Amino acid sequence: MLKVISIFGTRPEAIKMAPLVKKLSKESDILSKVVVTAQHRQMLDQVLELFDISPDYDLDIMQQGQTLTGVTVRVLSGLEEIIQKEKPHMVLVHGDTTTTFSSALAAFYQQAAVGHVEAGLRTFNKYSPYPEEMNRRLTGAITDLHFAPTQTSMDNLLKENIPREKIIVTGNTVIDALLETAAKDYPLETLLPGVDWSKRILLLTAHRRENWGEPLGNIFLAARELVRDFPDTELIFPVHKNPRVSQLANEVLANTERIHLIEPLDYLPFVTLMNRSYLVLTDSGGMQEEAPSLGKPVLVLRETTERPEAVEAGTVKMVGTARDKLYQVGAELLENHLAYREMAHAVNPYGDGKASGRIIDAIKRHFA
Known part of the structure; x- marks a missing residue:
């Protein structure tokens, strides 16, 4: 055996x-x-x-x-x-x-x-x-x-x-896990009662070591500006436990209207949140594969990616950590419904x- x-x-x-x-x-x-x-x-x-x-x-x-x-x-x-x-x-x-x-x-x-x-x-x-x-x-x-x-x-x-x-x-194998989990559902209204689910949800995740410091600050500032300029959006950020992330997140994003800093979520509610989001902003590797499987465009908050297939397929865009570029690309997808649909309907290669x-x-x- x-x-x-x-x-x-x-x-x-x-x-x-x-x-x-x-x-x-x-x-x-x-x-x-x-x-x-x-x-x-x-x-x-x-x-x-x-x-x-x-x-x-x-x-x-x-x-x-x-x-x-x-x-x-x-x-x-x-x-x-x-x-x-x-x-x-x-x-x-x-x-x-x-x-x-x-x-x-x-x-x-x-x-x-x-x-x-x-x-x-x-x-x-x-x-x-x-x-x-x-x-x-x-x-x-x-x-x-x-x-x-x-x-x-x-x-x-x-x-x-x-x-x-x-x-x-x-x-x-992440697609194996995702499809099995997404078939279930989770009552997010009970878990996150302060969120207005009638608005477009922006899901942010950011924690990578190479983004600590100024790059992470740029990400948070651009995200804050997107929410400010698009009143029909709400941003949800499950904040990583690392103090280098959580302290800066609280300095830049806390107590801002329509921005919700929450504890890291279990996988089932997180998949449900991803499925109900309009746009994903992340420096994660796995989410470059997962979110497109649910038809969610992804802005990658990194200078490089080990997943070029997603870029070539059009399911993700590399935006890096420059504040102006992140805002510009995010605003385009929030304003241009044709550009958004092209990303949302691209075929996931994973x-x-x-x-x-x-x-x-x-x-x-x-x-x-």
């Missing part, structure tokens, strides 16, 4: 791995184990509860003021004993977090095969996004099976001399909700 260990530590990782973990658990010829590092404790637990996943191991590594070095060391140390004990045929990691790279390295040290879900994303700038770009590139150097979400991702891997037979284009099954089929073929 094949033994597979799935490892993740943050909420985005958990969301994208959940449908794969659930499907693995139903395979009669695979023994599936789940390890969480809890790199982000509270937000991770919300997803585990929503998808009814009970980890077999919980490293619980999160510490106040943790550094990248600290996370790396604690993941390596914690996984060593688990991998030695379980002796898996394959360790599955996801995406580009520090947990991802550290877990792949721990598996390599124990000579266990590595499967990389969402492989091949690249910006080709090692400091943007930081540290994610190098996390995924270093993970790729260790990986045995690369589960690429798109043809573009596969092309990136081929340029790095990864053998073609080691790459499988699967679509992205999959059909069946990525998890393709990944499991590839694992079975590999070990057959």
Whole structure:
């Protein structure tokens, strides 16, 4: 029997791995184990509860003021004993977090095969996004099976001399999770009673390290000006817990009419909020895939993206962090209904909700 260990530590990782973990658990010829590092404790637990996943191991590594070095060391140390004990045929990691790279390295040290879900994303700038770009590139150097979400991702891997037979284009598992969750609904009027839902909702998320400081301030100022100049809008910002984000958000956006600073949401209400939004402004990677699947245009608050397929498809626009440009592009979409419809109706290139099954089929073929 094949033994597979799935490892993740943050909420985005958990969301994208959940449908794969659930499907693995139903395979009669695979023994599936789940390890969480809890790199982000509270937000991770919300997803585990929503998808009814009970980890077999919980490293619980999160510490106040943790550094990248600290996370790396604690993941390596914690996984060593688990991998030695379980002796898996394959360790599955996801995406580009520090947990991802550290877990792949721990598996390599124990000579266990590595499967990389969402492989091949690249910006080709090692400091943007930081540290994610190098996390995924270093993970790729260790990986045995690369589960690429798109043809573009596969092309990136081929340029790095990864053998073609080691790459499988699967679509992205986040679409699997999103479509399952979006079929449900959540009473947002009860959760957010101060919001006027008859207005156009602008959903803002921003937290990336490379945006801390002045770039984040520019984002907040532009968002505030958009809400001021378009009275039929309301902005909702689930504020990240990091003080570098929350303190600045409160300085610039708090106590502003039609702007709502709220606590981070569980995944189900967040998907419902995304589904009811008019426009998404984000520096997140995953939301560049998720929001277009719901027909929501996305303005990407970053200078680079590892998801050029979305730009080429017309589902997202790169606006960076310049205050004037963000305001200009946002205002155009709020004023020009034709431009808005073109983005909203563009075809999302990230999959059909069946990525998890393709990944499991590839694992079975590999070990057959």
